Amino acid sequence: xxxxxxxxxxxxxxxxxxxxxxxxxxxxxxxxxxxxxxxxxxxxxxxxxxxxxxxxxxxxxxxxxxxxxxxxxxxxxxxxxxxxxxxxxxxxxxxxxxxxxxxxxxxxxxxxxxxxxxxxxxxxxxxxxxxxxxxxxxxxxxxxxxxxxxxxxxxxxxxxxxxxxxxxxxxxxxxxxxxxxxxxxxxxxxxxxxxxxxxxxxxxxxxxxxxxxxxxxxxxxxxxxxxxxxxxxxxxxxxxxxxxxxxxxxxxxxxxxxxxxxxxxxxxxxxxxxxxxxxxxxxxxxxxxxxxxxxxxxxxxxxxxxxxxxxxxxxxxxxxxxxxxxxxxxxxxxxxxxxxxxxxxxxxxxxxxxxxxxxxxxxxxxxxxxxxxxxxxxxxxxxxxxxxxxxxxxxxxxxxxxxxxxxxxxxxxxxxxxxxxxxxxxxxxxxxxxxxxxxxxxxxxxxxxxxxxxxxxxxxxxxxxxxxxxxxxxxxxxxxxxxxxxxxxxxxxxxxxxxxxxxxxxxxxxxxxxxxxxxxxxxxxxxxxxxxxxxxxxxxxxxxxxxxxxxxxxxx
Numbered sequence: 286x287x288x289x290x291x292x293x294x295x296x297x298x299x300x301x302x303x304x305x306x307x308x309x310x311x312x313x314x315x316x317x318x319x320x321x322x323x324x325x326x327x328x329x330x331x332x333x334x335x336x337x338x339x340x341x342x343x344x345x346x347x348x349x350x351x352x353x354x355x356x357x358x359x360x361x362x363x364x365x366x367x368x369x370x371x372x373x374x375x376x377x378x379x380x381x382x383x384x385x386x387x388x389x390x391x392x393x394x395x396x397x398x399x400x401x402x403x404x405x406x407x408x409x410x411x412x413x414x415x416x417x418x419x420x421x422x423x424x425x426x427x428x429x430x431x432x433x434x435x436x437x438x439x440x441x442x443x444x445x446x447x448x449x450x451x452x453x454x455x456x457x458x459x460x461x462x463x464x465x466x467x468x469x470x471x472x473x474x475x476x477x478x479x480x481x482x483x484x485x486x487x488x489x490x491x492x493x494x495x496x497x498x499x500x501x502x503x504x505x506x507x508x509x510x511x512x513x514x515x516x517x518x519x520x521x522x523x524x525x526x527x528x529x530x531x532x533x534x535x536x537x538x539x540x541x542x543x544x545x546x547x548x549x550x551x552x553x554x555x556x557x558x559x560x561x562x563x564x565x566x567x568x569x570x571x572x573x574x575x576x577x578x579x580x581x582x583x584x585x586x587x588x589x590x591x592x593x594x595x596x597x598x599x600x601x602x603x604x605x606x607x608x609x610x611x612x613x614x615x616x617x618x619x620x621x622x623x624x625x626x627x628x629x630x631x632x633x634x635x636x637x638x639x640x641x642x643x644x645x646x647x648x649x650x651x652x653x654x655x656x657x658x659x660x661x662x663x664x665x666x667x668x669x670x671x672x673x674x675x676x677x678x679x680x681x682x683x684x685x686x687x688x689x690x691x692x693x694x695x696x697x698x699x700x701x702x703x704x705x706x707x708x709x710x711x712x713x714x715x716x717x718x719x720x721x722x723x724x725x726x727x728x729x730x731x732x733x734x735x736x737x738x739x740x741x742x743x744x745x746x747x748x749x750x751x752x753x754x755x756x757x758x759x760x761x762x763x764x765x766x767x768x769x770x771x772x773x774x775x776x777x778x779x780x781x782x783x784x785x786x787x788x789x790x791x792x793x794x795x796x797x798x799x800x801x802x803x804x805x806x807x808x809x810x811x812x813x814x815x816x817x818x819x820x821x822x823x824x825x826x827x828x829x830x831x832x833x834x835x836x837x838x839x840x841x
Contacts, residue, residue, distance in 0.1 A: 308539020
C-alpha cells in the first residue's frame with residue numbers, strides 16, 4: 286500500500302497522541318498506587334508517633350501520680366490544689382490533676398473542690414501497678430472536654446489533647462487495642478479513637494483490609510496498641526496533587542515514547558532501511574538494455590541494470606539507491622545479487638549465442654573488497670559460463686588513487702573478463718590511465734550524446750574522444766542514443782567498432798522480454814539490416830542499418 290508523506294505524518298501524530306493518552310491513564314493508575322503507598326507510610330508514621338507520645342505521656346503521668354500520692358500538703362487543701370496546678374502547668378501532656386475519694390472528685394487543679402459523682406466516669410480494671418484507666422474523665426462542666434485519665438490511690442491525672450488528626454494531608458483515625466485480646470477499647474490515653482471492626486490489630490504491621498488501610502504499632506512499655514486507619518478514597522483524595530503530577534508525567538512520558546516510536550517508524554521507512562529489507566527479501570529487479578552494433582544493427586549484448594520500487598510504491602533512481610548502498614557499505618550485496626540473477630537469466634543464452642556479452646556494473650568499493658573476486662569466480666564456475674561472456678563495467682572515479690582497485694582490474698583481465706570504462710568523460714580518466722588499465726572499451730556518457738545537434742561546446746570534445754579510442758584500438762559504446770541524428774553522428778568507419786545503447790534500440794526490460802527480442806533479432810538477421818537512415822559526409826552517402834527492434838515499455 287502506497288503511503289504519502291502526509292500519511293506518515295498523520296500516523297506519527299496519531300501514535301504520539303495515542304501514547305500520550307495511554308501515558309495519562311497509566312499515570313493516573315500509578316498515581317493511585319503511589320497515593321496508597323504514601324498513605325500507608327503516613328499511617329505508619331502516625332501510629333509510631335502516637336505510640337511514642339502515649340508511652341511518653343504515660344511515663345510522665347505515672348511519675349506525676351506517684352508525686353501527687355506523696356503530696357506533703359493536707360489532702361485537697363489550698364496548698365495542695367496550688368501544688369497540683371503547678372505540676373499540671375509544668376507538664377507537657379497532662380491537662381488536669383486532683384484527688385478522687387469514695388467515687389467522687391474531691392478536688393482538681395482546674396475547678397478547685399467540685400462535688401461530682403464518679404459514676405459518670407468509665408473505669409477499666411486495675412492494672413498490675415495499681416493504676417486504673419478512665420476513658421472519659423470530666424473535671425470541667427463541658428461535655429466536649431472529656432479526656433482519658435489514670436488513677437493511683439486517691440490521686441488522678443487527666444491527659445491533654447496533643448494528638449494530630451491529620452498527617453501529610455491524609456485524615457487519620459485511631460483505634461486502640463490491647464495485646465491481651467481485649468479488643469478495640471477506647472481505654473488508651475488518646476482523644477480521637479475510632480471504633481469499627483478490623484483485622485488483627487495487636488501486632489506491628491501495615492495492612493489493607495477491604496477499602497481501608499491500617500497501620501498498627503504497639504507500645505514497648507504497656508499492653509496497648511495503636512492503629513491509624515484511613516480509607517483508600519481518603520488516601521487518594523488527600524494525594525490529588527500526587528495523582529495529577531503522575532498523570533502529567535505519564536502524558537509527557539507517553540508523548541516522548543510516541544515521538545520515539547514515530548522516529549523509529551520513520552527511520553524504518555527511510556530509504557536505507559527499506560533498501561536493506563528489499564535486498565534481504567530479494568525484491569530488487571534486474572532489467573536488461575540492448576547494446577547494438579551500429580555497423581550491422583544486430584544485438585551483440587546487454588547491460589544489466591538494477592531497479593527498485595520502495596515500500597511506498599515510489600520508483601527510486603538507481604543513482605540514488607546505489608549511492609546510498611555505497612555510502613552505507615552494503616553495495617556488495619547488490620553486486621552479488623545482480624551477478625547471481627544475471628547468470629541465471631542468461632545461462633542458456635550464453636550457450637546458444639557464444640558471441641553475446643552481458644555487462645555488469647561494479648562499484649568502486651567492490652574493487653577493494655577482498656571477497657569480490659572469489660565471489661565472481663565462484664559464480665561464473667557454478668553457472669558454467671565462460672568469463673569472456675561477462676563484461677565488467679567500472680567508472681572512472683572508482684579507480685582514482687587506488688592501487689588495490691588497479692590490482693583487481695588486472696586480476697579481472699587475467700580471469701578473462703573484458704573491462705569497460707563507464708560514463709567516460711565525466712571523471713578523471715586520461716590516456717595514461719586507459720593504457721594502465723588495459724581497458725577494452727570506453728562508454729561515452731549520455732551527457733555528450735544529448736548535446737549532439739546543439740551548439741554546446743561539449744560536442745567539440747566528441748571527435749577527440751573517438752580519435753583517442755581509435756588510436757588505442759578501443760571499442761566504443763555510446764550511451765543515451767534516442768534518435769536518428771544521434772545514431773548517425775556515431776556511424777562507424779571501417780576501422781572503428783562503435784556500439785549504441787539507448788531508447789532508440791530498446792528500453793531496459795526484464796530477462797524474458799529481452800530474450801524474446803534477441804530471438805527475434807537472430808531469426809530475422811537476414812532482413813534486419815534494411816537501410817533506414819542516410820548520413821552524408823565527406824562527399825559520400827552511407828546507408829546506416831537499423832535493428833529490427835520494437836521500442837519496449839519504459840522502466841524507471
